[in-house]
Amino acid sequence: MVGKRSITETEKAVRARLGDIPLRREQMAAVSNIYRAAAAVRQHLENSVLRDAELTWTAFTVLWEVWIWGESETRHVAEEAGISKGTLTGVARTLETRGLLHRAAHATDGRLVLLSLTPAGEELMARVFPAFNAEEAFVADDLTADECLTLADGLRRIVARLEAKGEERRQELLAGGEPKPRRGGRRPKG
Amino acid sequence: MVGKRSITETEKAVRARLGDIPLRREQMAAVSNIYRAAAAVRQHLENSVLRDAELTWTAFTVLWEVWIWGESETRHVAEEAGISKGTLTGVARTLETRGLLHRAAHATDGRLVLLSLTPAGEELMARVFPAFNAEEAFVADDLTADECLTLADGLRRIVARLEAKGEERRQELLAGGEPKPRRGGRRPKG
DNA sequence: ACCCGTTCGTTTGGGCCCGTACGATCTAGG
């Protein structure tokens, strides 16, 4: 599910594949392990707690944001959940259909939509979140509390670096070539 | 894009939301930062190197596996890439249409399909991978090499724990309640 | 040769995901 070849084995194959290209091994090991760990943790939670509650990862994330912060504007929920506003429209509709989420108009700004949990949504989160947190603790249970904090700090510094300098970096990389559109996305009106 | 509220702020809101439930804060911080970092890194790479090459994250992962390991059976590629075999069928078809991937029958086992890169695929990877690796190095550039190794080790231990005990744990959690089907997935034949 | 359980990759259905286009709405500046 996460790959059965070891990091060491992979690095060896990479060096064999292009021994001339200078690799940054430590950074590569750290970053590629972020993907592996994220996928493994997500899969564990999806196949245990979330499956039991019949929630997808994203649906849970959306409910969690609204649960913690209370009634929220959709753009903020999308931002916090790390999904596009277009995606949120669909997820929110699904959750509304299931009677877990409520959509309401803003009192003074007619463009805004506010999301809040229904009583059923509140009940679900009160039941699911403790189980979710228990599994988060389970996956990290081979690490001491100190090691968890060290890990969290290293990851936080990567996130902080990208928030501070990511956009600038992407601009630099694109300088010269026009920004090709990502595959997918609505076609021009013509 | 990754959320503008701090971890500290979030934890405070969580405690306010359910002060009675005992949280495991260190583990929670470590694990939730894994999601944040993974999403931030993936988004950075998708919006720079991969966008320039007109590749999605998954498509790149599939090409990378075949590039590093050479002609491979599809089930192994899916396993290593961390996607289901059904997903791989679609991704491989897309890449085949674009002339980057080649599909061939196995010499003796008629069930197997072998994937390999076309010359165009080889050329693309030789150009894209160095840029990809450079961005992996960029995102971790605030960490020393030692810190990268510490980070990689912590993440590796989480992955190892899940590989060793994840399945068993999920069995324990399901004991008592029948395993509800994940949302999505083909309906039973009835 | 013929079963029969196993293992492939593919199909299918439901859902997530992004980025562009779009219409409704708000807000400044005249």
Add this chain to the structure above:
DNA sequence: CCTAGATCGTACGGGCCCAAACGAACGGGT
């Protein structure tokens, strides 16, 4: 007022994603 620009959530198109169902192919046992 009124109009130009900004910003909101939604519609849409293309692609990814999973799990169950499926048919082709394998392989051991008779």
